[in-house]
Amino acid sequence: MKIATWNVNSVRQRQHLILDWLEREQPDVLMMQEIKCETAQFPAEAFQKAGYDCAVVGQKSYNGVATLVKSGMEITTDHLPGFDHPVARYVEVRTQGLTLGNLYLPNGNSGGEDGYATKLAFFDALTARARAFLQTDTDFILAGDYNVCPTPEDCAPGALGPDDALVRPQSRAAYRRLLWLGLTDGLRALHPSGPAYTFWDYQAGAWGRDCGLRIDHALLSPRVAERLETAWPDRDERAMERPSDHVPLIVTLRDKAQATA
DNA sequence: ATGACCATTTATAATGGA
Numbered sequence: 001m002k003i004a005t006w007n008v009n010s011v012r013q014r015q016h017l018i019l020d021w022l023e024r025e026q027p028d029v030l031m032m033q034e035i036k037c038e039t040a041q042f043p044a045e046a047f048q049k050a051g052y053d054c055a056v057v058g059q060k061s062y063n064g065v066a067t068l069v070k071s072g073m074e075i076t077t078d079h080l081p082g083f084d085h086p087v088a089r090y091v092e093v094r095t096q097g098l099t100l101g102n103l104y105l106p107n108g109n110s111g112g113e114d115g116y117a118t119k120l121a122f123f124d125a126l127t128a129r130a131r132a133f134l135q136t137d138t139d140f141i142l143a144g145d146y147n148v149c150p151t152p153e154d155c156a157p158g159a160l161g162p163d164d165a166l167v168r169p170q171s172r173a174a175y176r177r178l179l180w181l182g183l184t185d186g187l188r189a190l191h192p193s194g195p196a197y198t199f200w201d202y203q204a205g206a207w208g209r210d211c212g213l214r215i216d217h218a219l220l221s222p223r224v225a226e227r228l229e230t231a232w233p234d235r236d237e238r239a240m241e242r243p244s245d246h247v248p249l250i251v252t253l254r255d256k257a258q259a260t261a
Numbered sequence: 262a263t264g265a266c267c268a269t270t271t272a273t274a275a276t277g278g279a
Contacts, residue, residue, distance in 0.1 A: 010267090013268070062269080165279085199279070201266075202265095204265050
C-alpha cells in the first residue's frame with residue numbers, strides 16, 4: 001500500500017503537476033494540504049477521472065485539505081475534534097482497515113503569541129486524537145504538514161532563525177509528546193540520520209543551495225509501523241516547472257498477510 | 262555579490278506562508 005502526503009500550495013495552480021504525479025506514482029492514497037480553495041472549487045472531476053475518490057475540506061484563501069483514495073473510503077471527521085477554530089486543516093478517512101488523518105498544522109509565525117498558541121492547541125488536540133485511537137486499538141497514520149523540524153538536522157544551516165515557530169523548543173516538545181505516545185516517524189525509522197528535506201523556500205535560491213526543511217511527516221501507529229517498507233521525500237517534484245515549495249512524502253506498507261506470515 | 266518568491270484577495274497592496 002502506497003500512501004503520500006503533499007502540501008501542494010494551491011490545488012488549482014498545481015492540478016496538472018498533481019495529475020501527472022498520480023499517473024506516474026499510482027499511490028493508493030494522497031493527502032493534500034494547502035489546497036487554497038473552497039470545496040466547490042476543488043477539481044474533483046479531474047481526480048475522479050484519474051481513479052480517485054475525494055474527501056475535501058476546503059476554505060477560501062489559505063488552508064484547505066483533501067484526501068484522495070483509490071479504493072472505497074468513509075470520512076470519519078472533517079475537523080480535528082477538540083480544536084475549536086473554524087479552519088479547514090484536518091480531514092480523516094477510513095480505508096483498507098486504516099484510519100488516515102490528513103493534517104495541516106498551523107505555521108505559528110503569524111498572529112503573534114496568539115498565533116503560536118493556536119499551533120500548540122492544534123498539537124494538543126492531535127495528541128488527544130492519537131491517544132483515543134490507541135485506546136480503541138485503531139490502526140492509523142497521521143500525515144501532513146506539521147510545520148515542525150523535529151531536530152536540528154531537519155533544518156538546513158541558516159534556513160531559519162532560532163525563534164522561528166518551526167524550531168522553537170515548545171514546537172519540538174509538542175512533536176515529541178505526540179511521537180512518544182508510541183508512534184513511529186516513518187521517514188526516520190528507515191533513515192535515522194541525515195537530511196531528508198520536504199520543503200525548500202521559493203526565496204533566496206533555497207532549492208539550488210539545498211537549503212531545505214523536513215516539516216512534512218507521516219506518523220504510524222505500532223501495528224502499522226511493523227508493515228513499514230519504504231519512506232522517502234520525492235525530491236524530483238521540486239525541480240518541476242512552477243512547483244509547490246513542498247514535495248510529496250511517500251511511505252509504502254507491506255500488506256497485512258505478509259506482515260503476519 | 263548580503264539580493265532574492267509565490268498565491269490569494271470580492272485585489273491593484275497587503276498578507277500568509279515557512
